[in-house]
Amino acid sequence: AEAQTLRLAHASSTNSLIDQAMHYFADDVAKRTGGKLKIQDFPNAELGDEGPIADGVGSGSSDIGLGGVVDDIDPRLNVLALPFLFSDLNNVHRVLDGPVGTELKAMGQNHGYQMLGFLDSGFRNFANSRHPIATPADIKGMKLRTPPISVILDTLHTLGALPQSIPFGQVYTALQSHVVDGVEPELRDYSDEKWYEVAKYVSISNYIWTANYWYMNKDRYDALPADERAALDASVADTTTWYRAQLASVYASLDTSLTAKGVKFNTVNTVPFQAMVAPVYAKYGKIWGADLVAQVQQAAKADR
Amino acid sequence: MITGLLIGSFILLLLLGIPVVWAMAAAVILTTTFGGIGLPIAWLSQQVLHGADSITLSAIPLFLLAGGVMNKGGLTHRIVGVAEDVFGRVPGGLGLVNVATALVYGGISGSATADTGAVAAIMIPAMEKRGYPRDFSAAVTAASGTLGMIVPPSVILILYGVITNTSIGGLFVAGILPGLLVCAAFMLVAYLVGARQGFQRSERRPTIVSFSRDTLRALPALLMPLLVIGAIVGGIATATEAAALALVYALLVGFLVYRELSWRDLPGIALEALSTTGAIMMIMAVATPFAWILTIEQVPMMAAGWITGLHTGPYETIALVLLVLKVVGFWIDLGPALVILGPILTPIAQAAGFGPYQVGLLFIVTLGIGLFTPPIGTNIFVVCNVARIDMWSVSRRLVPFWIAAILCVVVLVAIPAITQWLPGVFGL
Amino acid sequence: MIWLRRLSGFLGCIALLVMVANTLLAVAARYFGMTGFEWSYEVAGIAFIWVTFLGTVLAETKGENAAFTVLRDALAPWLASALTRAADVAIGLIGLTLLLSSIAMLQRSAFVPTPLLRWPGFVQSGAAPVLGVGLMLIALLRVFRRTAIQRSAKA
Numbered sequence: 001a002e003a004q005t006l007r008l009a010h011a012s013s014t015n016s017l018i019d020q021a022m023h024y025f026a027d028d029v030a031k032r033t034g035g036k037l038k039i040q041d042f043p044n045a046e047l048g049d050e051g052p053i054a055d056g057v058g059s060g061s062s063d064i065g066l067g068g069v070v071d072d073i074d075p076r077l078n079v080l081a082l083p084f085l086f087s088d089l090n091n092v093h094r095v096l097d098g099p100v101g102t103e104l105k106a107m108g109q110n111h112g113y114q115m116l117g118f119l120d121s122g123f124r125n126f127a128n129s130r131h132p133i134a135t136p137a138d139i140k141g142m143k144l145r146t147p148p149i150s151v152i153l154d155t156l157h158t159l160g161a162l163p164q165s166i167p168f169g170q171v172y173t174a175l176q177s178h179v180v181d182g183v184e185p186e187l188r189d190y191s192d193e194k195w196y197e198v199a200k201y202v203s204i205s206n207y208i209w210t211a212n213y214w215y216m217n218k219d220r221y222d223a224l225p226a227d228e229r230a231a232l233d234a235s236v237a238d239t240t241t242w243y244r245a246q247l248a249s250v251y252a253s254l255d256t257s258l259t260a261k262g263v264k265f266n267t268v269n270t271v272p273f274q275a276m277v278a279p280v281y282a283k284y285g286k287i288w289g290a291d292l293v294a295q296v297q298q299a300a301k302a303d304r
Numbered sequence: 305m306i307t308g309l310l311i312g313s314f315i316l317l318l319l320l321g322i323p324v325v326w327a328m329a330a331a332v333i334l335t336t337t338f339g340g341i342g343l344p345i346a347w348l349s350q351q352v353l354h355g356a357d358s359i360t361l362s363a364i365p366l367f368l369l370a371g372g373v374m375n376k377g378g379l380t381h382r383i384v385g386v387a388e389d390v391f392g393r394v395p396g397g398l399g400l401v402n403v404a405t406a407l408v409y410g411g412i413s414g415s416a417t418a419d420t421g422a423v424a425a426i427m428i429p430a431m432e433k434r435g436y437p438r439d440f441s442a443a444v445t446a447a448s449g450t451l452g453m454i455v456p457p458s459v460i461l462i463l464y465g466v467i468t469n470t471s472i473g474g475l476f477v478a479g480i481l482p483g484l485l486v487c488a489a490f491m492l493v494a495y496l497v498g499a500r501q502g503f504q505r506s507e508r509r510p511t512i513v514s515f516s517r518d519t520l521r522a523l524p525a526l527l528m529p530l531l532v533i534g535a536i537v538g539g540i541a542t543a544t545e546a547a548a549l550a551l552v553y554a555l556l557v558g559f560l561v562y563r564e565l566s567w568r569d570l571p572g573i574a575l576e577a578l579s580t581t582g583a584i585m586m587i588m589a590v591a592t593p594f595a596w597i598l599t600i601e602q603v604p605m606m607a608a609g610w611i612t613g614l615h616t617g618p619y620e621t622i623a624l625v626l627l628v629l630k631v632v633g634f635w636i637d638l639g640p641a642l643v644i645l646g647p648i649l650t651p652i653a654q655a656a657g658f659g660p661y662q663v664g665l666l667f668i669v670t671l672g673i674g675l676f677t678p679p680i681g682t683n684i685f686v687v688c689n690v691a692r693i694d695m696w697s698v699s700r701r702l703v704p705f706w707i708a709a710i711l712c713v714v715v716l717v718a719i720p721a722i723t724q725w726l727p728g729v730f731g732l
Numbered sequence: 733m734i735w736l737r738r739l740s741g742f743l744g745c746i747a748l749l750v751m752v753a754n755t756l757l758a759v760a761a762r763y764f765g766m767t768g769f770e771w772s773y774e775v776a777g778i779a780f781i782w783v784t785f786l787g788t789v790l791a792e793t794k795g796e797n798a799a800f801t802v803l804r805d806a807l808a809p810w811l812a813s814a815l816t817r818a819a820d821v822a823i824g825l826i827g828l829t830l831l832l833s834s835i836a837m838l839q840r841s842a843f844v845p846t847p848l849l850r851w852p853g854f855v856q857s858g859a860a861p862v863l864g865v866g867l868m869l870i871a872l873l874r875v876f877r878r879t880a881i882q883r884s885a886k887a
């Protein structure tokens with residue numbers, strides 16, 4: 001067959017770890033297929049933000065996408081974002097490599113998507129301009145900007161904070177002028193968006209883990225010749241392994257560079273926080289299915 | 305071939321007199337139908353919807369509404385009265401006032417388009433009443449509307465800081481002097497044009513008494529920008545929300561203080577804001593699939609790659625970098641142009657020996673010029689809609705502003721201290 | 733045309749009102765530390781989409797979309813009027829394309845929920861077919877009006 005090029009779109013910046021992983025993936029796919037299958041990378045939301053990327057892959061204007069917005073694919077994928085579900089990255093990775101991962105990858109097929117995998121967007125933590133957060137009393141009444149993801153919003157609510165909707169591009173100025181007290185980002189975003197310039201206190205709670213869901217247009221995936229599809233799957237697995245192996249050193253150097261910039265870190269004892277989030281599990285058990293929520297929760301607990 | 309079809313059909317349709325927004329839409333439809341890109345049919349409406357989906361830009365209708373209320377509610381003519389006391393005897397005085405107003409609004413919102421809408425809604429009718437030609441009022445508004453993105457806060461400076469890993473606090477401080485430089489240059493243009501063309505000057509010479517009386521009467525109106533900036537700096541509202549507060553304040557003053565506003569005025573004001581918002585935002589929305597095709601075709605990347613291969617001296621390099629930025633900025637909206645070109649061009653410019661803040665502000669000012677350059681210049685669409693004039697007449701009047709802006713770019717290239725010094729003072 | 737202008741204007745003003753009210757609600761909720769109003773931004777965003785799309789219909793009925801008319805105005809009257817007619821047809825075709833495209837889009841994603849309120853997606857994306865139909869109506873009305881004028885001129 002003729003050489004074929006697939007368009008891959010994501011919103012992470014050029015040369016971010018995600019973008020490097022996509023280059024690794026493109027090279028690997030080309031190598032495995034002898035150049036018959038090419039991947040063209042469009043980073044930096046050049047083809048649209050995460051919502052539009054999911055939309056575009058579903059309808060087929062792009063072939064492969066990455067991002068955290070999954071309402072188009074299957075809202076139940078958000079089950080991974082339940083609070084205090086995972087203890088650490090190894091815990092996450094082992095659960096995703098097990099039966100839970102297989103079950104989640106089967107989602108979205110009736111909606112035109114083939115799930116390829118899950119790359120860590122990572123653990124989210126509290127960052128604010130007021131004071132370190134150590135106990136639930138410290139976060140009570142604090143105005144924290146959140147993305148429009150309902151499980152994150154409900155969790156912060158339950159923890160006593162006041163979640164605020166601010167568009168992503170306005171977060172820096174909102175922090176600077178104290179329209180909001182803080183944010184709850186993953187550390188790489190916190191660093192890339194330069195929020196450390198205006199919110200110095202970072203409290204490591206790992207309170208929610210979110211994924212960069214990796215997906216493909218299902219018709220396009222099914223139409224690939226069997227050998228190319230196998231090569232693509234193998235490249236996804238290889239890339240995932242490579243990406244995970246980089247994370248430890250990325251976070252270590254992030255810790256050094258942020259500390260040098262005057263960021264004050266503290267580690268949160270999460271036990272009192274964990275005791276508060278049962279209502280979130282109850283609510284989303286009703287929405288996503290109590291069985292699914294229980295299954296994921298048990299798998300994560302059993303692995304700890 | 306695809307790029308040629310897209311840009312060629314767009315220009316042809318534009319010259320035939322089809323409105324910009326429909327010429328762009330038709331070019332996109334022709335290119336996807338006959339260019340063999342093979343896109344699903346749903347793609348077009350997805351792209352148009354995503355292009356319109358920006359809550360930050362909801363400041364546009366909010367400022368247009370506030371401006372309409374200020375005009376009907378008696379705020380505008382009182383403010384302009386004071387401005388006339390001060391600048392009325394200067395040739396082109398209201399042009400200077402227009403630039404100054406843009407600078408004030410530039411401190412409020414982060415969006416150049418929203419600022420332009422705010423100033424246009426207030427100043428164009430006011431200048432018209434004082435006998436200024438409408439095309440000149442529109443031109444000075446379109447040009448000075450770019451001040452909003454140069455002086456802090458600025459959404460586009462934040463975007464630049466993020467994609468090129470430059471301190472945003474530093475960029476904000478670095479933007480102050482270039483903002484004042486461009487402001488002064490545009491004021492000079494307004495003065496020179498006013499003097500040469502003999503725009504009507506105010507006949508009465510203000511006395512201390514008349515000036516104090518006018519100021520006192522205008523005080524509630526003059527307080528508006530202060531309150532709005534106060535709401536932002538004081539942490540009460542974001543820039544978008546502050547635009548809504550401006551509207552509420554203008555309503556209160558118009559109804560309760562000056563009592564010149566009536567309920568019957570409101571539908572007219574709302575309809576005006578509605579159609580102007582539609583006309584401006586739909587161009588941005590349709591520009592999204594347009595830019596998507598150019599991105600898929602790798603046009604910006606090829607243009608940037610071309611410079612890298614040339615290996616020229618520092619001044620030639622920065623000139624080429626800015627030229628590519630300008631040419632691409634012609635066809636692609638400012639944000640996307642920056643996202644695509646910033647990571648490629650910034651290292652080239654810095655390697656040529658220019659400082660990080662200097663390069664940042666050069667990028668912003670250059671892209672800003674694109675906002676008032678036809679055929680695709682959002683600020684032009686705003687003023688054409690508010691002033692009800694066609695693009696040709698405003699474009700002619702923009703020529704001296706282009707010259708002034710390009711001279712500012714030259715000054716920013718030649719004197720690094722304008723951009724690099726102030727951040728250094730603050731240790732950034 | 734007048735009824736289309738009134739209709740798009742009326743509905744657009746409602747959208748504008750919803751947008752303003754929800755933006756102010758967001759400020760008030762934050763200022764007074766109230767929870768449970770996080771959706772106000774979402775509603776303001778949906779309303780803003782409708783403001784844009786209905787505003788576009790209104791602007792086109794009023795002929796307010798920015799254009800370069802300098803060349804066309806210099807042409808012979810018959811040629812200029814032929815171009816104007818061609819432009820009307822083009823707007824109708826753009827409307828038709830947008831309508832077909834949005835039907836294809838809605839078939840896939842009409843019921844994808846909005847992030848917070850979990851409303852069906854068409855409360856926002858439904859603006860696209862409305863614009864498509866609006867543009868087709870404008871084109872039809874203009875072609876009819878021109879034909880009617882020509883007929884009455886002949887009579």
Ligand code: NA
Nearest residue numbers: 410452455457
């Ligand atoms: Na600004």
Ligand code: NA
Nearest residue numbers: 634674680681
């Ligand atoms: Na332009």
